[in-house]
Amino acid sequence: MTSDDLDTVRARERAAFAAAPCRLAVCTAAGCLSSGAGAVRDALERTAADGADSPGLRIIGTGCLGLCHAGPLLRVFRAGAPDVTYAHATPDLAAAVVRQLPDGRLPDERQLPAMHPFFAHQHPVVLENAGRIDCERIEDYVAAGGYAALQQAMTEMKPDDVIREVVASGLRGRGGAGYPTGLKWSTVAKARGAGKFVVCNADEGDPGAFMDRSVLEGDPHRVIEGMAIAGFAVGAEQGYIYVRGEYPLAVSRLRVAIRQAERMDLLGQRILDTPFSFRIDVRIGAGAFVCGEETALIASIEGKRGAPRPRPPYPASFGLWGRPTLINNVETYANIPPIIRSGGAAYARLGTERSKGTKVFALAGAIVNTGLIEVPMGTSLRQIIFDIGGGIPDGRSFKAAQTGGPSGGCIPASHLDLPVDYEALAGIGSIMGSGGLIVMDDRSCMVDVARFFMEFCRDESCGKCIPCRAGTVQMHTLLMRMTTGVAAERDLTLLEQLADMVTRTSLCGLGQTAANPVVSTLRHFRDEYMAHILEHRCPAGVCRMPRAPERAS
Amino acid sequence: MSFLDMDDRLLDLAARMDLVYSPLMDVKTFPEHVDITLVEGAVANQDHLRQIATIRERTDILVAFGDCAVTGNVTALRNPLNTAGVVLRRAYGDDEAGSPGRPPRPGGTADVPALLDKVRTIRSCVRVDVYLPGCPPPADVIVDVLSDLIAGKVDGLHNRSRLG
Amino acid sequence: MSVRTLTINGQPVSATEEQTILDVAREHGIDIPTLCHFDGLSEHAGCRLCLVEIAGSPKLHAACVTPAAEGIEVTTHSDRVTAYRRQIVELLLAERNHVCSVCVANRNCELQDLAVAMNLHHVRYEPQDPQLALDASHPRFIMDPNRCVLCTRCVRVCDEIEGAHTWDVMARGRRAMIVSDLNQPWGESPSCTGCGKCVRVCPTGALFEKGATTTVRDPDFLTYLKTAREQKLWIR
Numbered sequence: 001m002t003s004d005d006l007d008t009v010r011a012r013e014r015a016a017f018a019a020a021p022c023r024l025a026v027c028t029a030a031g032c033l034s035s036g037a038g039a040v041r042d043a044l045e046r047t048a049a050d051g052a053d054s055p056g057l058r059i060i061g062t063g064c065l066g067l068c069h070a071g072p073l074l075r076v077f078r079a080g081a082p083d084v085t086y087a088h089a090t091p092d093l094a095a096a097v098v099r100q101l102p103d104g105r106l107p108d109e110r111q112l113p114a115m116h117p118f119f120a121h122q123h124p125v126v127l128e129n130a131g132r133i134d135c136e137r138i139e140d141y142v143a144a145g146g147y148a149a150l151q152q153a154m155t156e157m158k159p160d161d162v163i164r165e166v167v168a169s170g171l172r173g174r175g176g177a178g179y180p181t182g183l184k185w186s187t188v189a190k191a192r193g194a195g196k197f198v199v200c201n202a203d204e205g206d207p208g209a210f211m212d213r214s215v216l217e218g219d220p221h222r223v224i225e226g227m228a229i230a231g232f233a234v235g236a237e238q239g240y241i242y243v244r245g246e247y248p249l250a251v252s253r254l255r256v257a258i259r260q261a262e263r264m265d266l267l268g269q270r271i272l273d274t275p276f277s278f279r280i281d282v283r284i285g286a287g288a289f290v291c292g293e294e295t296a297l298i299a300s301i302e303g304k305r306g307a308p309r310p311r312p313p314y315p316a317s318f319g320l321w322g323r324p325t326l327i328n329n330v331e332t333y334a335n336i337p338p339i340i341r342s343g344g345a346a347y348a349r350l351g352t353e354r355s356k357g358t359k360v361f362a363l364a365g366a367i368v369n370t371g372l373i374e375v376p377m378g379t380s381l382r383q384i385i386f387d388i389g390g391g392i393p394d395g396r397s398f399k400a401a402q403t404g405g406p407s408g409g410c411i412p413a414s415h416l417d418l419p420v421d422y423e424a425l426a427g428i429g430s431i432m433g434s435g436g437l438i439v440m441d442d443r444s445c446m447v448d449v450a451r452f453f454m455e456f457c458r459d460e461s462c463g464k465c466i467p468c469r470a471g472t473v474q475m476h477t478l479l480m481r482m483t484t485g486v487a488a489e490r491d492l493t494l495l496e497q498l499a500d501m502v503t504r505t506s507l508c509g510l511g512q513t514a515a516n517p518v519v520s521t522l523r524h525f526r527d528e529y530m531a532h533i534l535e536h537r538c539p540a541g542v543c544r545m546p547r548a549p550e551r552a553s
Numbered sequence: 554m555s556f557l558d559m560d561d562r563l564l565d566l567a568a569r570m571d572l573v574y575s576p577l578m579d580v581k582t583f584p585e586h587v588d589i590t591l592v593e594g595a596v597a598n599q600d601h602l603r604q605i606a607t608i609r610e611r612t613d614i615l616v617a618f619g620d621c622a623v624t625g626n627v628t629a630l631r632n633p634l635n636t637a638g639v640v641l642r643r644a645y646g647d648d649e650a651g652s653p654g655r656p657p658r659p660g661g662t663a664d665v666p667a668l669l670d671k672v673r674t675i676r677s678c679v680r681v682d683v684y685l686p687g688c689p690p691p692a693d694v695i696v697d698v699l700s701d702l703i704a705g706k707v708d709g710l711h712n713r714s715r716l717g
Numbered sequence: 718m719s720v721r722t723l724t725i726n727g728q729p730v731s732a733t734e735e736q737t738i739l740d741v742a743r744e745h746g747i748d749i750p751t752l753c754h755f756d757g758l759s760e761h762a763g764c765r766l767c768l769v770e771i772a773g774s775p776k777l778h779a780a781c782v783t784p785a786a787e788g789i790e791v792t793t794h795s796d797r798v799t800a801y802r803r804q805i806v807e808l809l810l811a812e813r814n815h816v817c818s819v820c821v822a823n824r825n826c827e828l829q830d831l832a833v834a835m836n837l838h839h840v841r842y843e844p845q846d847p848q849l850a851l852d853a854s855h856p857r858f859i860m861d862p863n864r865c866v867l868c869t870r871c872v873r874v875c876d877e878i879e880g881a882h883t884w885d886v887m888a889r890g891r892r893a894m895i896v897s898d899l900n901q902p903w904g905e906s907p908s909c910t911g912c913g914k915c916v917r918v919c920p921t922g923a924l925f926e927k928g929a930t931t932t933v934r935d936p937d938f939l940t941y942l943k944t945a946r947e948q949k950l951w952i953r
């Protein structure tokens with residue numbers, strides 16, 4: 001298939017789209033599927049088949065609509081009418097929708113308000129296709145403008161031009177560290193050596209994070225397109241997507257998508273009849289957080305134990321099987337097609353001075369609208385949590401938000417108006433991380449929160465370096481002493497010294513950031529620690545202390 | 554025994570101090586206002602726990618003397634088992650011939666103090682002023698450290714002997 | 718071969734292109750503590766004891782894997798890294814069941830030596846007291862994981878020098894263990910050649926010969942072996 005052939009397909013699909021005056025989209029992301037989206041979809045299809053009088057009706061399974069707590073979600077698109085979204089859809093409701101469609105009077109029950117604030121304040125770029133396309137049909141993606149960026153790169157641009165656009169976009173890595181993507185691409189492009197690789201990091205191990213999963217499940221072609229463009233730009237012919245084993249649906253949709261793309265010459269030998277070839281293989285992780293760290297991930301793809309190694313050398317010069325390797329996060333690649341389509345400069349108009357574009361966040365914890373959102377960089381936490389997230393449930397009050405998961409920190413109420421970008425978050429002792437955002441109300445004990453994340457790091461440490469392996473154990477022990485009311489002041493000193501040592505001496509990012517939750521809760525909630533230690537009391541009433549005080553020291 | 558290895562130097566030392574309490578002396582209660590106490594051994598039962606608290610209260614400079622006091626050492630070999638019951642059953646119960654013995658109750662009796670589930674170091678019970686590791690600490694080091702302590706020097710005393 | 722000049726603790730030194738900071742420091746009698754490093758094996762960079770400061774860099778650098786680059790100013794014993802090293806050794810002593818007085822390696826043990834060199838006379842961290850079974854199934858050797866510091870010298874020597882790759886690491890974090898083959902008793906290992914190299918490189922008493930009352934320290938033995946192999950020179 002040539003580029004012109006692809007244009008033909010796109011035109012045909014768009015015509016078919018236009019000819020279908022009505023589309024019913026069921027969210028078929030893992031969240032909605034687990035609350036019964038499959039049955040809803042069956043009911044739609046059965047009812048539609050029964051009443052043969054629904055010409056032009058298309059039923060699609062689509063990517064995550066975001067409002068996960070209200071699933072299964074069902075959205076109705078009609079030509080000339082506003083979209084209607086149903087929350088907690090049931091098979092009965094689905095059948096009613098199909099039956100009533102012809103007279104245009106949809107059921108009122110379970111309809112979300114037309115301008116639901118959850119949707120109104122968002123700005124989808126990465127998630128632009130969520131709810132609109134069928135995630136298992138490549139034609140839907142193509143009709144929505146998919147693979148146009150790859151076509152453009154193949155036919156109108158040189159690798160350098162592509163890199164220049166990515167640099168101009170100001171895009172930074174969405175996997176956590178925020179490294180400038182354009183700079184990374186040009187380093188790999190300049191690296192000498194044949195047989196370069198492009199790797200997509202889809203290990204997503206932060207507790208509470210599901211941004212990457214949703215993108216892979218809902219719009220897998222977007223990631224494939226981004227990787228193919230990256231391969232073209234840096235001169236690689238082979239790509240790997242490393243997906244965590246807990247994401248079977250993402251894996252199966254990716255595999256379907258790769259096959260579809262290969263059939264249309266968008267992957268494989270001589271892409272779109274140009275000299276460029278690029279293949280993608282899927283590799284499945286076995287559930288270790290540390291395998292998200294790039295050197296451990298590379299070791300894992302090579303079939304070795306997933307343990308990190310010292311950098312330098314960085315993967316850009318010495319990566320997979322010793323070859324120059326570009327490694328980026330799922331969301332980073334998902335931003336590439338729009339950057340190429342509309343140009344880096346246009347993309348850079350979104351966001352803040354040093355953090356461009358949008359960011360997808362997974363809202364979890366004590367928040368009304370748990371789910372997936374996308375907002376421009378620089379949106380304030382208050383807007384995210386209260387306007388989009390609907391605030392704190394049960395009439396409780398906001399206490400803190402944790403960004404960056406076990407590597408991040410907590411943000412107290414005094415910083416709610418902070419514009420969320422890489423620098424601002426780092427400035428108050430947290431990090432952007434990959435986009436997990438856990439909201440805590442006044443019933444959360446911050447010492448216990450620190451203990452929880454430390455337990456996670458202790459259990460996920462690979463054990464290669466001593467500070468991380470044994471330091472997290474001891475920090476966890478000290479936090480346990482505090483939460484069970486047997487700690488003394490010297491335990492706090494030991495904890496602070498260990499936090500510093502583990503941060504400074506650990507081999508990889510896991511250990512280097514493992515103490516962040518401790519350091520940041522100490523910074524903003526030191527009085528809670530002191531209450532646990534001096535008074536053997538948990539102000540939030542979370543920690544039970546039957547053995548306190550063990551002895552006076 | 555290492556203490557006795559100090560030989561005639563022991564006599565020198567003796568001239569400079571009063572020995573007010575020792576397991577070998579016929580003194581039942583730990584005296585008040587003691588300048589220096591060398592504590593040997595780990596804290597293994599309830600009685601030890603009470604004793605160490607008393608000693609700390611009545612002592613100016615408390616020396617954790619030897620590896621058992623400092624790390625738990627051989628006494629703490631049972632700690633991975635986590636409970637006193639297992640140890641008592643093993644020691645007093647199932648004998649090699651398989652006949653069930655009668656292990657003391659883990660909770661202790663009027664005459665036998667209850668074993669702690671885990672053997673503890675002195676430091677985990679009370680404040681320690683000087684650590685003198687070694688199994689045993691060499692006689693020379695004991696002489697040195699005691700001489701310094703008697704002369705009123707406390708700082709920099711830790712570093713003269715090694716673990717093990 | 719280009720020569721580089723740099724300073725270590727203010728002392729000007731020169732180095733070849735392949736040398737690490739650790740190599741150069743040792744050549745000049747500057748003692749940077751190590752535990753996982755062993756002459757003749759690849760670097761593991763896991764013990765973090767050889768971390769040093771380089772002027773102008775906020776990070777610490779593992780001397781065993783950091784090239785002795787032109788012009789750098791290295792400090793090997795700042796108060797900060799000395800304190801960190803001490804904490805690392807304390808962490809190790811609390812991690813497993815290290816009881817020097819009953820250990821075959823007593824007074825011949827690199828961990829114990831480190832503690833002594835650092836004037837470490839007690840451990841502030843809570844002993845973890847793990848329950849670990851020793852493996853005495855091999856006819857000549859014993860593996861006691863209670864004394865293991867996971868330096869992986871045994872894994873590397875078996876893989877890189879002997880070529881058998883009997884040892885490897887199983888599980889992660891505090892549960893990580895050195896295992897033979899697919900975690901079967903050492904004595905039943907089909908790949909073990911019984912060469913004993915792992916026993917020779919073990920820094921503690923985790924690997925030792927049956928019936929031995931003490932262990933042997935032979936830090937140069939791989940260099941000797943390599944010279945013999947590659948140059949057919951059996952010299953020490």
Ligand SMILES: Cc1cc2nc3c(=O)[nH]c(=O)nc-3n(C[C@H](O)[C@H](O)[C@H](O)COP(=O)(O)O)c2cc1C
Nearest residue numbers: 173174175201204205292293294328329332509510
């Ligand atoms: C312990 C640890 C876990 C990580 N997990 C992930 C992950 O799940 N997904 C990810 O994209 N990056 C993860 N990273 C970051 C990667 O090492 C790497 O920086 C990233 O994949 C680079 O892509 P980017 O530049 O697009 O962000 C992790 C890093 C560490 C230290």
